[in-house]
Amino acid sequence: MIDVLVAGGGPAGLAAAIHAALAGLEAVVVEPRAAPVDKACGEGLMPSGVAALRALGVEATGHELRGIRYVDGTTRAEASFRDNNGLGIRRTTLHSALHQRALDLGVRMLPGKVGEVRQSTDTVTAAGTTARWLIAADGLHSPVRRSLGLELPNRPHGRYGLRRHYRVEPWTDFVEVHWSRHGEAYVTPVGNDLVGVAVLSRSRRGYDDHLAAFPALTASLHGSAATEVRGAGPLRQRVRRRTAGRVLLVGDAAGYLDALTGEGIALALATAGAAIRCLATGRPDKYEHTWARLTRRHRLLTGALLAASRRPGTARLIVPAASRMQPLFSAAVHALQ
Template identity: 40%
Template sequence: MRGRSAEKEAATESAGPGGYAEVLIVGAGPAGLACAIAAARQGLQVEVVDGMSPPIDKACGEGLMPDALESLAALGFDLDKFIDPSQCASMKGIRFLSGDIAAQASFPAEAGRGIRRTVLHAALLECAVQLGVGFSWSTSVQGIEPGPDGVVVCTNRQSFRCRYLVGADGLRSQIAKWSGLAEGARITSHRFCMRQHYCVAPWSDFVEVYWSDWGQAYVTPISATEVCVAFTADRKLASPEVALRGFPLLEERLGGAERKGTPRGAVTVIRTLRSVATGSIALVGDASGAVDTVTGEGMALSFRYAAALVSAIRAGDLARYHQAHRRIQRLPTLMSRVLLLLGNSPRLRAIVFRILEKCPWIFAGLLRVHVGA
């Protein structure tokens, strides 16, 4: 048995017959739910286990760029069917602000959406349930035992047998550790994030990214009366008030605004694995590698990984998924490194942003590449 043994067995909310599932997904975040939706639409029997209970929240910029929306649609998820327009906001493009420089570009075709993480999670969960996906909440995985015909997964409640095991359990994935896929993982960047909501009407339909020597602050409109601000920096963040001091222009706008909810922190990394699949086990989402949040591509990557993984499962060849994963991750990883280079070099940042300000068609072209247009 890999991991701590678990002999306790108890009934779960919706386990498959005899605790069996064709696809068992560990982790019910957006990556796990997207994979569950994609697999269920292919007629596979899917079970999802998670140590928490919904709603599941996480520090996140809460913006879905057009490519993320396209990837969701390709999975068969109709955003407008599950989310009321009043629960989100349109995102027309990206605006960079650094000192006296303001450079912006619109998305090439469709707009993006700003959506609270919990709203998106509830919508994905509802879609998965409608497709017949089973869920076992408050169920933590204690160990796994790979075999020739699948994997046995022991939890604090019961044991499951599955043909394919999917680890969607985040950066500190236990599935990656127990399967050996975490060995040799490379982390080339490590930063800290904090998210805070503010009760203020969005002043722009662009996602605004404020840059300073301190880090970045991303302002995303998420409704007619609320914005999400995600701060990132090389050091831990004491509070939203302290974080705002690094961005005087943003502090002028939000210094007196009412905060909604408590701040939520996280880490953001650039992390690559040697492989994302072995035997009957595969990883998706942050468990399979990550790019810095500076790209805004975390959600879109998860949705693309989910589609590629289910395609490989249907073909009975997880090697296909490993190859597709590398292709999908390549450009966002490069963009992460370029943007972090700008963040760490004030002189270079000023030169590049001034060019983007004076030549907006260059910014528009780069944004087209970034969103896959």
């Protein structure tokens, strides 16, 4: 019998498997898609996420990021990261690096879907495999989470994200967040000649229609589109709790608020590591509290920004306020990094 079965081979699942292997636990990852897997993602890693990758023994290449910049017309507010840089990295590049590191450590990859989850006092069985523990890292709309009755109903008018890349030389080494009355556009340099642009909004429209709300940004995207549009949503996923018997939820499967502050990957890596540490030390009961502590700043700051951006009138005040209160904006960025 193996120690840890991981449902989902994205960044959170692979990080959990790598942490397990480094802790001397046998891990198997169940994932139906062949590597590398692409998905709609802002592709910006905060400095804490870069440090988490290095702790896993993963060295991934991308475009160094110096900080965060908010833009609304001619009004700007920016804050540099305090100690270390972040990283703009293609989702496929990140996935390949994590996947290879897991293989190098002896993690087995099992093609397929988890399906039904059956538990006993000291085992959990899924995908034809019995393990001591199951890590559910199967994404925003986690089938494992749903099957265990851990979901709460979503509220109406959820936010959605769309992403496309452009073949253009980056004009900045900051992540730029462009604000409009009805949403945001996130610009992340991910290579010497490649920029990712993700749009987030409550409005269900096509990508080009969303981008038209940012004419200054559109003028900078003079290169050709390099990838197809990918989408995700609704983004907010409410969860009753992060554990159910011998199952622990990590990454997006553990609940998701919004991509507004760009911490998704960093939090996925952090919660994956926390879950495995709780199992390795024989304290799975500590995971819920640890998850809450790790995500508290993100939930508070992201929730405050979402509340302010919910009404078009107040949304237009965010960047001017950040520009006038630069120390406060810098403190918020430093708290999230």
